[in-house]
Amino acid sequence: MPDNDAATPRAIADRYVETIADLNPLVGTALGIRPGVDAMPDLSPEGQEAEAAAARATLAELDAAEAAAAGNGGLPDQERRAARLLRERLTASLAVHDAGEGLREISNLFSPVQSLRSVFLIMPSESDDDWAVIGRRLRNIPGAARGFRASLEEGDRRGLYAAPRQVDTVVEQLDTWLESDWYTTFVGKGPEAQRAELTAAAAEAGAGLAELRDYLATTYRPASEGTPDGVGRDRYTIWARRWTGADLDLEDAYAYGWSEFHRIGAEMKEAADAVLPGHTPLAVMRHLDEHGAAIEGVDAIRDWLQNLMNEAMSDLDGTHVDLAEPIRHVEAMIAPPGSAAAPYYTRPSLDFSRPGRTWLPTLGETRFPLWGLVSTWYHEGVPGHHLQLAQWVHVADQLSRYQVSLGSVSAMTEGWALYAERLMDELGYLTDPAYRLGYLDAQIMRAIRVIVDIGMHLRLRIPGDETFHPGEVWTPELAREFFGAFNGRDPAFLDSEIVRYLGMPAQAIGYKLGERAWLAGRDAAQAAQGADFDLKAWHMAALSMGSLGLDDLAAELARLP
Numbered sequence: 001m002p003d004n005d006a007a008t009p010r011a012i013a014d015r016y017v018e019t020i021a022d023l024n025p026l027v028g029t030a031l032g033i034r035p036g037v038d039a040m041p042d043l044s045p046e047g048q049e050a051e052a053a054a055a056r057a058t059l060a061e062l063d064a065a066e067a068a069a070a071g072n073g074g075l076p077d078q079e080r081r082a083a084r085l086l087r088e089r090l091t092a093s094l095a096v097h098d099a100g101e102g103l104r105e106i107s108n109l110f111s112p113v114q115s116l117r118s119v120f121l122i123m124p125s126e127s128d129d130d131w132a133v134i135g136r137r138l139r140n141i142p143g144a145a146r147g148f149r150a151s152l153e154e155g156d157r158r159g160l161y162a163a164p165r166q167v168d169t170v171v172e173q174l175d176t177w178l179e180s181d182w183y184t185t186f187v188g189k190g191p192e193a194q195r196a197e198l199t200a201a202a203a204e205a206g207a208g209l210a211e212l213r214d215y216l217a218t219t220y221r222p223a224s225e226g227t228p229d230g231v232g233r234d235r236y237t238i239w240a241r242r243w244t245g246a247d248l249d250l251e252d253a254y255a256y257g258w259s260e261f262h263r264i265g266a267e268m269k270e271a272a273d274a275v276l277p278g279h280t281p282l283a284v285m286r287h288l289d290e291h292g293a294a295i296e297g298v299d300a301i302r303d304w305l306q307n308l309m310n311e312a313m314s315d316l317d318g319t320h321v322d323l324a325e326p327i328r329h330v331e332a333m334i335a336p337p338g339s340a341a342a343p344y345y346t347r348p349s350l351d352f353s354r355p356g357r358t359w360l361p362t363l364g365e366t367r368f369p370l371w372g373l374v375s376t377w378y379h380e381g382v383p384g385h386h387l388q389l390a391q392w393v394h395v396a397d398q399l400s401r402y403q404v405s406l407g408s409v410s411a412m413t414e415g416w417a418l419y420a421e422r423l424m425d426e427l428g429y430l431t432d433p434a435y436r437l438g439y440l441d442a443q444i445m446r447a448i449r450v451i452v453d454i455g456m457h458l459r460l461r462i463p464g465d466e467t468f469h470p471g472e473v474w475t476p477e478l479a480r481e482f483f484g485a486f487n488g489r490d491p492a493f494l495d496s497e498i499v500r501y502l503g504m505p506a507q508a509i510g511y512k513l514g515e516r517a518w519l520a521g522r523d524a525a526q527a528a529q530g531a532d533f534d535l536k537a538w539h540m541a542a543l544s545m546g547s548l549g550l551d552d553l554a555a556e557l558a559r560l561p
Helices: 009-023 025-031 045-070 077-098 112-122 128-139 141-158 164-179 182-187 192-224 232-244 250-275 281-291 298-316 373-380 385-394 410-426 433-458 476-486 491-503 510-532 535-543 550-559
Strands: 294-296 330-334 344-346 356-360 367-369
Touching (some): 009 045, 009 077, 045 141, 112 128, 112 141, 112 192, 128 182, 164 182, 164 491, 232 250, 232 510, 250 281, 250 433, 250 510, 281 433, 294 298, 344 385, 356 385, 373 385, 385 410, 385 535, 410 433, 410 510, 410 550, 433 491, 476 491, 510 535, 510 550
Parallel strands (some): 330 356
Antiparallel strands (some): 294 367, 344 356
């Protein structure tokens, strides 16, 4: 971008990324733009307010840029999209901040606690200098933990608490990390010459975590007693905007979840019959767990998942997508102990020095049935998260760093990944009855998420014409029973999922709602172009567009060539 474009929305957005990378060093590490930085973020109320102030200042800059453009014929499409995303994302983030949500941010997946460990999984570790940075950052863990505690204490003063269920879960995670001495094990891979220093730093980090764990268990947990699991409509609406980039009609979304639940359920019965005629889908999935194809061994399943992604990339390249060389590298990884149960993906750094990676939590298992993993790795890896998020990195210079990183809208990226699963089904990659049942099981899980996430937080009633507890108000216990009755995942996973939905209100609904927007956009583009519609060209244009919220996504996709 030329220097004289310093007041354009894209330039303003990129300066904001630099500001946040300075305020939150973990962002710089994730993006690969702050090599050698060993600081941890300021997780205190003052640190949160500094980020909010940066967002307000950036919005003021954007106001001025848009006003100037209005007098000159308006913004071109790239700048218009960048401006709309930046305004929507910052406004949504400020709403979360102003509601005090950062003062009770405890959950089992993406809260500040997890960042105290996850950052070390993405830091460079090839050289002695890299390990020296890791050692210094480990020594900054106690300060970051104390900052987080200060935010929770401020929440305590304001009467803002996380629910006890979330606190208990995070304490259990911390217990797992501490009992396994995770930091010491991690630095055991470092250079022998630095081992003493790294071990001492790991011990200091562990002591900081232990102090935080004891505060959560003995002080915060009793104070949080009585805090409801569900957040209510007002808080849920704020979080729904943050996760989806849309002002949702929640009753419409709830009804859509039910309609998809019934549609997919009918397909599951057909798929189950193709495996074991006359048996229910749940019985067939339990049969596949015990008698279906499986991989023995943690290293073996990692290799199998790697090969699955490599084969999908080879098959799709040139036919349904065009892949630049850096995108062709993705790594299958095993998640460390104490992770949440759901598989996940981490993005490449902006210079591709760190590749995109998929992560499989093993939950202590060493045998891995394949029926449910194929579709999941199409979602997490190829053609799902990896193809989209790595393509964003590849075209970052044509967009803005913000559009391909901090501006990411969860419902857009999760919607693409769910669309990617459906695409592989459409292309015939899930014709094996067991794998197709796994795909449909993943689909119905996302429909169930919409139902129970909205239902639990808003305390909605189950429709009276349903066979499952008709007319009753959703509770976490009913949600867990519903999940177990209609989804083939193992009990530990389902337990973890319920905690996740309660701790991250509205995040889980973005998968199906995002997929709906992607499909609507594709259908509209195909209808407009008729016989001229080129699916590969549409895929590449869509994957190169950068982030958008669901308020804009379907309409923008419909306009693509």
